[in-house]
Amino acid sequence: MAERKFIKGCKEWLMFQDFYRFVQSYYQPESREEYWTSCIDSVSELHKTHKEVSLSKHLLLGFLNHIEEVSKGQNEEEWICPACGKFRNPNDRFCRHCGEKIERNGN
Numbered sequence: 116m117a118e119r120k121f122i123k124g125c126k127e128w129l130m131f132q133d134f135y136r137f138v139q140s141y142y143q144p145e146s147r148e149e150y151w152t153s154c155i156d157s158v159s160e161l162h163k164t165h166k167e168v169s170l171s172k173h174l175l176l177g178f179l180n181h182i183e184e185v186s187k188g189q190n191e192e193e194w195i196c197p198a199c200g201k202f203r204n205p206n207d208r209f210c211r212h213c214g215e216k217i218e219r220n221g222n
């Protein structure tokens with residue numbers, strides 16, 4: 116297996132640095148419009164900056180697919196109250212419509 120070592124400061128290294136920072140900022144999808152707008156802006160920016168590294172567009176698209184999938188899962192499982200079926204904010208402790216306790220995933 117031919118291993119490729121990315122030398123600090125080379126174009127791939129720079130791309131991974133930026134990609135890593137980007138993923139950290141947008142890892143948890145939010146329902147807010149600003150989240151998606153700013154995320155798409157960052158993707159275009161990163162794509163432009165690193166278009167010489169063809170891997171970057173696949174990483175960016177892969178990440179977009181991922182957060183889309185996660186946010187859909189949230190819509191179904193977390194954003195809809197299982198008791199009353201209404202839209203709720205998973206950050207609340209109780210459903211504002213029926214008072215059902217909201218169990219938080221993870222934290």
Ligand SMILES: [Zn+2]
Pocket residue numbers: 196197198199200201203210211212213214215
């Ligand atoms: Zn409810």
